[in-house]
Amino acid sequence: DGGITQSPKYLFRKEGQNVTLSCEQNLNHDAMYWYRQDPGQGLRLIYYSQIVNDFQKGDIAEGYSVSREKKESFPLTVTSAQKNPTAFYLCASSIGVAGGYNEQFFGPGTRLTVL
Amino acid sequence: EDQVTQSPEALRLQEGESSSLNCSYTVSGLRGLFWYRQDPGKGPEFLFTLYSAGEEKEKERLKATLTKKESFLHITAPKPEDSATYLCAAKTTDSWGKLQFGAGTQVVVTP
Numbered sequence: 001d002g003g004i005t006q007s008p009k010y011l012f013r014k015e016g017q018n019v020t021l022s023c024e025q026n027l028n029h030d031a032m033y034w035y036r037q038d039p040g041q042g043l044r045l046i047y048y049s050q051i052v053n054d055f056q057k058g059d060i061a062e063g064y065s066v067s068r069e070k071k072e073s074f075p076l077t078v079t080s081a082q083k084n085p086t087a088f089y090l091c092a093s094s095i096g097v098a099g100g101y102n103e104q105f106f107g108p109g110t111r112l113t114v115l
Numbered sequence: 116e117d118q119v120t121q122s123p124e125a126l127r128l129q130e131g132e133s134s135s136l137n138c139s140y141t142v143s144g145l146r147g148l149f150w151y152r153q154d155p156g157k158g159p160e161f162l163f164t165l166y167s168a169g170e171e172k173e174k175e176r177l178k179a180t181l182t183k184k185e186s187f188l189h190i191t192a193p194k195p196e197d198s199a200t201y202l203c204a205a206k207t208t209d210s211w212g213k214l215q216f217g218a219g220t221q222v223v224v225t226p
Contacts, residue, residue, distance in 0.1 A: 004158075042119070042202070042216035043159075058213065090158050103149060104214060106158035 002027045004107035006091050011112045013078070013085065021076045021110045023091035030096030032074035033104060036060060037088040046089075049074055050096065078112060086114045117142040119205050121217035128224045131192050136201055136220045139185040144208030148186045150179050151202040153219070159202055193224045 004025045013019045031050050035043040045058030049068040063082025068074055078085045089110045094102040122137045151159035163172045165181040172179050178189040200221045204214040
């Protein structure tokens with residue numbers, strides 16, 4: 001089955017620690033995205049990648065970092081510089097740039113809690 | 116500034132009681148209006164894309180429509196399994212891949 005997987009489902013972090021959230025897709029999509037979801041707010045874009053070895057900051061990139069070494073993978077690192085990291089993190093992918101009308105498909109999410 | 120606003124924030128329906136959710140948008144130029152369904156603790160599930168005013172799309176008890184300023188998601192004769200948060204998002208002409216999301220409408224359908 002084609003889809004997007006995220007791991008872990010739940011993650012607990014101590015103050016001052018960096019943690020990395022995994023996102024893998026087997027849909028052969030070029031574009032991948034990371035969003036953050038907080039209660040009562042819409043999804044906010046952290047980073048996105050249009051193609052391998054290229055990525056751009058979204059609206060709330062401070063305290064986060066990403067890499068895109070493989071088409072299938074787009075890991076997100078939440079660094080100790082992120083002041084309020086407790087949230088639900090969602091990874092998404094879409095076919096790519098061509099046409100510009102492509103739907104984004106989401107993974108199941110990772111809930112990060114800072115202890 | 117691009118904005119997407121959903122109303123109401125929450126909606127409680129009796130089974131079979133039809134209703135509509137609203138998504139109003141003020142964006143520089145719309146390239147697509149997307150609807151998603153999200154169950155608690157899960158990722159959003161894609162429902163529809165609407166591209167131009169007057170367009171309509173249907174899936175089971177859901178029907179999405181689009182005007183120049185807003186989109187509606189009509190739920191006809193809802194069942195308890197339609198309970199979820201419904202999200203809308205706009206894609207604009209000057210944002211490569213970015214979707215501007217609304218905060219969502221939480222729908223609860225009681226038997």
